Amino acid sequence: MSKVLEGYFYAESHEWAKKENQFAYIGITDFAQAQLGNVVFVDLPEVGALVKKGKEFGAVESVKAASDLISPVSGKVVEINEDLVGEPEVINQDAFASWLIKVEISNPADFNDLMSAEAYKNIAK
Amino acid sequence: MDEILKTSLYEKHLALNAKMEPFAGFYMPIEYTGIIKEHTAVRTKSGMFDVSHMGEIYVKGTDALRFVEYITTNELKSKTNGKVVYGLMLYENGTVVDDLLTYKYSDEAFLLVVNASNVGKDYMWIVEQSEGFDVLISNHSDDYSEIAVQGPETEEIIKRLLEIDLSSLEAFEFTNAIFDDHDILISRTGYTGEDGFEIYADHIAINMIWDILYESGEVLPCGLGARDTLRFEAALPLYGHEISDKITPLEAGFGMFVKFDKGNFIGRDALLKQKADGLKQKVVGIELTERAIPRQGYPVFSGDTQIGVITTGYLSITAGKPIAMALIDAQYSALDTPITVQIRNKHVSGFVRNKQFIKKNYKIKGEQKK
Numbered sequence: 001m002s003k004v005l006e007g008y009f010y011a012e013s014h015e016w017a018k019k020e021n022q023f024a025y026i027g028i029t030d031f032a033q034a035q036l037g038n039v040v041f042v043d044l045p046e047v048g049a050l051v052k053k054g055k056e057f058g059a060v061e062s063v064k065a066a067s068d069l070i071s072p073v074s075g076k077v078v079e080i081n082e083d084l085v086g087e088p089e090v091i092n093q094d095a096f097a098s099w100l101i102k103v104e105i106s107n108p109a110d111f112n113d114l115m116s117a118e119a120y121k122n123i124a125k
Numbered sequence: 126m127d128e129i130l131k132t133s134l135y136e137k138h139l140a141l142n143a144k145m146e147p148f149a150g151f152y153m154p155i156e157y158t159g160i161i162k163e164h165t166a167v168r169t170k171s172g173m174f175d176v177s178h179m180g181e182i183y184v185k186g187t188d189a190l191r192f193v194e195y196i197t198t199n200e201l202k203s204k205t206n207g208k209v210v211y212g213l214m215l216y217e218n219g220t221v222v223d224d225l226l227t228y229k230y231s232d233e234a235f236l237l238v239v240n241a242s243n244v245g246k247d248y249m250w251i252v253e254q255s256e257g258f259d260v261l262i263s264n265h266s267d268d269y270s271e272i273a274v275q276g277p278e279t280e281e282i283i284k285r286l287l288e289i290d291l292s293s294l295e296a297f298e299f300t301n302a303i304f305d306d307h308d309i310l311i312s313r314t315g316y317t318g319e320d321g322f323e324i325y326a327d328h329i330a331i332n333m334i335w336d337i338l339y340e341s342g343e344v345l346p347c348g349l350g351a352r353d354t355l356r357f358e359a360a361l362p363l364y365g366h367e368i369s370d371k372i373t374p375l376e377a378g379f380g381m382f383v384k385f386d387k388g389n390f391i392g393r394d395a396l397l398k399q400k401a402d403g404l405k406q407k408v409v410g411i412e413l414t415e416r417a418i419p420r421q422g423y424p425v426f427s428g429d430t431q432i433g434v435i436t437t438g439y440l441s442i443t444a445g446k447p448i449a450m451a452l453i454d455a456q457y458s459a460l461d462t463p464i465t466v467q468i469r470n471k472h473v474s475g476f477v478r479n480k481q482f483i484k485k486n487y488k489i490k491g492e493q494k495k
Contacts, residue, residue: 037156037159043468059469063160
């Protein structure tokens with residue numbers, strides 16, 4: 001049974017977004033990392049890049065396959081998690097602690113159609 | 126839709142919480158505890174794979190030797206009984222029906238072990254070619270279960286746990302043994318680049334052997350995920366990737382398994398012509414110089430020109446580098462030729478390299494195979 005945490009917003013494509021003032025941290029869910037298996041590589045955008053809700057912004061790759069990352073919100077990338085680039089396997093250990101990018105939110109309404117933990121539990125199984 | 130089949134070990138895979146997926150018409154375990162752990166167990170100690178989906182076809186009769194030499198590329202006449210020979214079955218145009226292991230019992234009896242995804246096609250093909258030969262062809266794929274037990278400590282573990290001494294068996298040899306009153310067939314073969322064995326027996330015997338090896342805690346169950354990363358690092362081909370009905374063995378780089386001198390075989394004329402005309406495409410090794418993962422299907426470029434496609438690629442678990450095999454235009458196949466691989470929207474730099482990604486570790490008398 002995969003872990004689903006309260007306080008995060010969830011997309012159907014198994015990314016999470018966590019709001020902090022005008023910023024959002026974006027990562028993949030515990031369900032997603034379990035589906036992928038051993039994560040060996042993350043391909044992230046550069047700081048300053050614009051990400052768009054519902055559009056691909058990079059990829060997370062397991063031994064077997066590459067999986068596109070879809071942004072749950074629009075915004076400008078202000079930071080990427082450099083630790084993950086060197087040690088992508090920590091995503092398997094704790095997907096919710098392993099944020100991928102931090103974005104400055106351009107449209108706060110983007111959160112409105114993301115799922116709550118309660119709703120996401122029904123699709124993460 | 127045909128029903129998806131289960132191997133005799135299916136319930137054991139479920140009990141171990143394996144990730145199961147349909148493969149070649151069977152529900153097969155993809156991974157149990159993680160591909161990296163499973164891969165590493167085979168490279169350093171011992172791992173086992175359920176490969177019961179593979180096909181077993183017997184060819185028997187007074188013309189068996191002549192017939193098997195006619196439908197496969199390798200040479201069997203000079204081989205002693207008890208040898209296993211790797212070869213390919215070809216169409217008239219030289220492309221590949223399948224690759225296979227041929228077990229020689231005698232000049233009048235051979236076991237052909239073929240890919241699961243091709244069993245039906247292969248059996249039909251073999252039967253169709255047999256007109257005029259005194260042979261009996263029978264498909265025993267449903268009668269056997271098979272496990273591959275692979276890795277440097279496997280010989281010692283089998284001796285201790287199954288009480289079968291295989292120390293005198295060399296790579297590409299097989300023997301019959303009795304295990305708990307069941308007849309079993311063991312060959313020193315595999316698909317990992319490591320020393321190891323493939324064991325064929327009835328379903329009950331294979332289930333007993335699996336249990337003994339699993340319960341010892343010394344042999345890690347491994348899925349098809351690790352099987353693919355291991356065979357890839359050893360540059361062993363997978364049908365549909367490095368060999369197929371669009372690729373000849375010469376293009377794939379397996380000319381050493383094609384014996385033109387033995388006499389006629391299906392596809393020989395086409396290959397001789399291809400040899401005389403020169404190859405147009407080739408399977409080569411590729412290494413990337415930037416961190417990215419070249420995967421099957423990604424296009425390979427020289428400048429702005431697409432020159433081919435990745436057939437298999439990984440961030441190699443053993444070598445720690447992004448490497449691949451690719452089918453490319455032969456004019457770009459010289460070692461160190463710079464190429465790029467398109468990965469998502471980027472062109473990632475790399476070069477053509479040899480396919481010796483790792484050092485193979487087979488047991489051959491009097492020599493350490495390179």
